[in-house]
Amino acid sequence: MKNVMKSIMLILLGGWFVACSPSFQVQNDYDRSVNLKQFKTFWVQAEKNMTQDPLLGSELNRRRITDAVVQAMEAKGYRLDESNPELVVRYLTDVKDRQQVRSNNMSPYWWWYGPQNNVSTYSYEEGRFIVNIYQNRSDRMIWQGWASGKLKAPSKRDDRAAMMQGIIGDILRSFPQATSDTYSNEVGTR
Template sequence: MNIKRKNLRIIPMLLLGLFYSCAPTVKVTNDYDHSANFSEYKTFAVYDLKAQEGQVNQLNVDRITKAIRAELISKGFTEATNNPDLKVNAVSILKNKTSVSSNTDFYGYGGMYRPYGYWGGGAMMGGANTTYNTYDYVDGSLIIDIVSTKTQKLVWQGIGNAEIDSKPDNPEEFIANSIKKILAGFPPGLAKK
């Protein structure tokens, strides 16, 4: 007997993939230029966040921008429109994926082990039942790039990734918490003091 389950949720306006679940586990990684002197950076500007068709709607672009600003200001940085030390950009990547799993239960007759020996012949297969499950989801990533305006080089990058399957109950809160988690390692050396 085969059972096939599909959970397809195609939504016309996909939110940013990372922010499309009630409580996904956001996996975070970051990397940075070890030769950069992060203590010399005091100001920032958020730039080039655009609503990409089918990727991020304008409401979420605004939420992301607001969350990035709030998090950097809470870390002691100042937003500057003219000549900031850092430029901050966020990019989303959404990929539709399908996870397939199977479970086979075998049953039948085989020999028996007794303390004084093995009784019975080889196993005779009585039958098998395999269940297949498919699960469609969106693999969503949010990449935050921080670039030095002096050198025009990337000095820090944080990536948050989550398996997305439904819209969050409170997208503003979820986005803010996800941005906070992604930026926890910026600037390097600040976290876990």
């Protein structure tokens, strides 16, 4: 009985964590003609034509997103290089008001009033995080990843940074790891 209660508690706790975490759908696209594994250095900046979004585009959130991109890229083995990066990672965000319409053809009083169509609307904000990666020498986009979903900002500042790190980490998860040099410049060492 004790094991059953533990199992039920774990399931409920797991369901609570899933329900509380932001549910963003992540996708990406890339230029198949470019070998993405050839790069080792990067630089981060906001997209050039990014409009100032009052929620996500604040200076505080821009710093959080920049820090999250740096953390995710360095975890993949890339080195931050401000002076001459091979890649420029640019990001942008936006928020749109959305409405969901729900229709329920069953009324709890159908037996008394007959069939009814109950329609309800639900308003929410949909946020998008977009990460564009450019080859620095040509300023040509070679990879793009994005996440979109219902936006519910955490109530604590620390949670906001963790949310940004999670979303940016999810976006960049499919970007390849940096490869180390396997060739030696030394000649005749044998």
